[in-house]
Amino acid sequence: MEKNIEEEKNIEEMTIAEVFEEAKKELNFLPPIDDVRNGFGEVFLTTFTVF
């Protein structure tokens, strides 16, 4: 419980870029491999740059 509050406090001090890194950690449909999650994240951002 305390740890969660601490995490939430930290998150409010983050940049959007850092927030995005946090978000990628929660993609449970992907294996916990950085390259895979980062790749997915990049494709997502690029796709929704235009669409």
Place this chain on the structure above:
Amino acid sequence: MMINVEQLAKLVGDLEEEQAVQMAEAFVVQNPSKEEVEAVVAACQGGMETVGVRFGTGEYFIGDLIYSGELLARIMSILKPLMVANNTSKTGTIVLGTVKGDLHDIGKNIFRGMAEAAGFVVHDIGFDQPASAFVEKVREVKPDIVGMSALLTLALDGVRDTVKALKDAGVRDSVKLIAGGNPITPEFCKQTGIDAYGGNAANGIKTCLAWVKK
């Protein structure tokens, strides 16, 4: 003349924005006469006619046409204080709008800019306008001309509806009708009872000027 109007017309036609703007800015600070202001506005129009011709021959493309609208708008905003101050007599009145079902307005805005440069008072009712909005404005301001813009093929129905509504309201014969935009053709205008096909903005303005001078 404290300005070379031929040079200005050429710069506008060549889409040389910075040089044209510099000329306009240098001109306004010299306290020109009403006649000189009118000559400068005519030069801008002449330049836009050149743009229209070059678009027709394929030298300029739609991107250039759109840019020319921005260039003209910038010069007109420099000249505007002079035009107000000199109370340049109005050429005529136009009610202008994009018909129902269509949100496109770039072409309409280019036409408006050029019409204002030519001395018209333009009542721009905006885009996606139902026929009733055209009728209402026509009743209110009693214009010389009604201009309808449409970019989507689907919006041709909106043009037909507007013409019919003006007829039903008994105001159709008190105005001249002109229409422009991608799907509009001379054949369509003939079939729909529109007085003139707008073509590109420069041609449309020419037609409008001919009407009000009669």
Place this chain on the structure above:
Amino acid sequence: MSEYQKALYTRTLFDDAIGMKKEPDRVPVMSNAFTWPIVISKYKLSEVLRDYDKLFEIWYGFARDYYHDSLFDFGWRNPMRIRDVLGISGDYVFNDEEGTINHIEKHCLEVDEYDEFIADPRRFMMEKFFPRRMTNLAGSRLNAKNTFVAGMNEFAALGQYIGKLAGAVAELGVLLAGGGYLTYFDIWIHNFRGLKGTLTDLRRIPDKVQAAWEKYAPMYEFAAYDLPFRYSPPPPIPPSIDIALPLIGSGLLSRVQFGRFVWPQIKQVADKATVDGKTIMIFAEGNVEHLYEYFLQLPKGVACIQFEKDDIRKAKAILGKHCCIIGGISLELLNSGTKEQCIEETKRLVDDLAPGGGYIFSEAAMMAFKTDGRPENVRAVTEYVRMNGKY
């Protein structure tokens, strides 16, 4: 034939048409339908675009009921669920009554922010562009994180829908078109600076625009080309064509401006695709006859070009020995003509354009509205090509 074998047969039709080395077994047919199958159905646009089950029903039905070999749009064009979650609003205005869609521009880069963008494009994208574009990133950072997570989950759901559809239509021998790749000009006009803004920037501050694109390129190339087309394993079912490259605003530019601001990127991606053995479909809106001199510089056998307002026979005459041509039947005819008239025109098109190969039949323009064609005509023309398009 297994579903994979059927898929491979269809892929070979497209590869042969695009490769320009031999005639394919028969003339392939690409669909140019976007929202048309939805607006002719019993459903409303806005209800289908948010429902993958309904989307699947519509697009599977479309593949089944007509004779296209490939679907170009199949729901990716309007990813409403993802947009809703991210708060991407106002891109399109749907009118269910009229069945119309209108596109609205947004500016997420102000003209006085070019220097900031050029100095650190990644930072600008993350800290300014995305919060402006994805309005649900506003509020607390926790909210922003949840928005990103929800958005990516929805993106994955879209991917699942596409995979499911690809497998299902493959059993019918139908393939989906591949991933999109845009020109920086088209990216810029859509959400960075708008059409007017971009056109004026290219005149007033062209060096800044080009510097911005140069700095943006590594990020874009990696996500839009390298990852999907170079580093990812090939999908279980192949697409009909690998890379869909739309020329939306680019066709509005004069040949000089196109040559300066757009062509270098297209040439580069065409060269990459040649190395990687991928095919490109250039989807040209409007009339692009003034750009043929550039298309003739494409590496041979890598691209097919879909023409909308061009005289397609002229395009074939000028480009036909160099690149594969896509197009054909006018929407006016599909909507107002009789079945016989449509078939007659289709016969003429196939007779004129197919000999020698390098031709893909398609509807001439994007089918979005009910008035873009009558179902019986679309069925008749695609069936004609399926039955009579054998070489």
